[in-house]
Amino acid sequence: MTISWLFLILLAVGTMAFLMARGRALASVDGDARNLHSLPIYYGLNGLLTALTPALALLAVWLIVQPIAIDASVKGSFPIGALPEGGTLDLVMSDVRRVADGLDAADAPDALSVEEAATLLGSGGVALGTTLTTEVLTAAQQYRDSRSTMNLFMVVAVLVLALIGGAWAVMRTNGDFRARNVVERGVLVLLIAAASIAVLTTLGIVLSMIFEATNFFRQYQWTDFFFSTTWKPSFSGRGGGSELGILPLLWGTLYISFIALVVAVPIGLFAAIYLSEYAGPKFRSLAKPMIEILAGIPTIVYGLFALVTVGPLLRDAIASPLGLGNSASSVMTAGLVMGVMLIPFVSSLSDDIINAVPQAMRDGSLGLGATKSETIRQVIVPAALPGIVGAVLLAASRAIGETMIVVLGAGAAARLDLNPFEAMTTVTVKIVSQLTGDTDFASPETLVAFALGLTLFVITLGLNVLALYIVRKYREQYE
Structure with a gap:
């Protein structure tokens, strides 16, 4: 059955x-x-x-x-x-x-x-x-x-x-x-159990990563992992000459995320300012859902867009004429497409934060003779800045954890390079590649995926904690 x-x-x-x-x-x-x-x-x-x-x-x-x-x-x-x-x-x-x-x-x-x-x-x-x-x-x-x-x-x-x-x-x-009392206690227990699932799941994920990462560091020196500049795994045997330095992967992750934020933050922030301060109700009701549609597009579609359209366009129009590279897969390709994907994250969060600024602050600024643009630049944006910074950090966490766009748009080469038109890779891509196929689960070449995951978890957790701290500080300051 x-x-x-x-x-x-x-x-x-x-x-x-x-x-x-x-x-x-x-x-x-x-x-x-x-x-x-x-x-x-x-x-x-x-x-x-x-x-x-x-x-x-x-x-x-x-x-x-x-x-x-x-x-x-x-x-x-x-x-x-x-x-x-x-x-x-x-x-x-x-x-x-x-x-x-x-x-x-x-x-x-x-x-x-x-x-x-x-x-x-x-x-x-x-x-x-x-x-x-x-x-x-x-x-x-x-x-x-x-x-x-x-x-x-x-x-x-x-x-x-x-x-x-x-x-x-x-x-x-x-x-x-007393059926009502019994049912209400039962429902309370079910609600507590449902709320506990998220906490227990997070705890289980963290403990599993810590346990497997500990097994990895028993077989591979942590100094070589964190400070080596070479990523060259070998599956010829248990630890068969593998070089598993995380620095090239971290560099690719941060480089692509930086380009994505350079694209997403200005566009998303300007869109939020326009929608909240300048756009009329009819245009806002149409434009905001259209922007948020970007958040609903599967990342594999963004990856295909990067592979088929953006990559060849950047190669033929910029990289090849300037002698910067001949590959359609590059940091710039993945960064630009990922930036487009992040626009609704920055825009929607910033729009909500800007709308939360008290109307009295706008009225006071305008009453003192400031223009609308001066009010936005000198009153509204500074008041909303901590919340906007929190939105940007949350978008950065989303960028760091992205996989499909990087696989199809940036390639799989682990290298330390400043050229944005060269192929590079990220931590998430290598986690997938190390766990793909029938491999010896006890070998360092497989267990390294958990060390990579734990490192990435610590980075994104730190960004989320920083974002929450900034937002809470903002609330204490302006409420």
């Missing part, structure tokens, strides 16, 4: 518990809702929540624990001597999972020879990292059987728990039951 069907059945059980609990409450007072402690809907909601909440919690925990348990079971029974030369158990388990998924998708029988399985998987488009062996096929069949059995247990356990919860809610329902 698929998860979607299980959800539909749980919804049906919850609906039944809702109706039965509500009906039992009304029946206990001979249909006169005025004699109930709570409104009838609260008794129904109590039945619904009691039936669904424990069942969905069990389902969530089961879906998290089940793959870990199956992986541990299959790994424990896999013969170490059957590992391919130069391979690891983690890489083999990737193939085991692919084979199991492929057999499930084809609804293949349990008894299959290696040749039959290879033919079936090949026709299904399943690509393996190594040649399919008897041991891998046996492990895949064990994985498949264990997953099927545990899925059956999961469905039974979740449905039984939902039925027990619904029955218990119906049985304790009567006219004196």
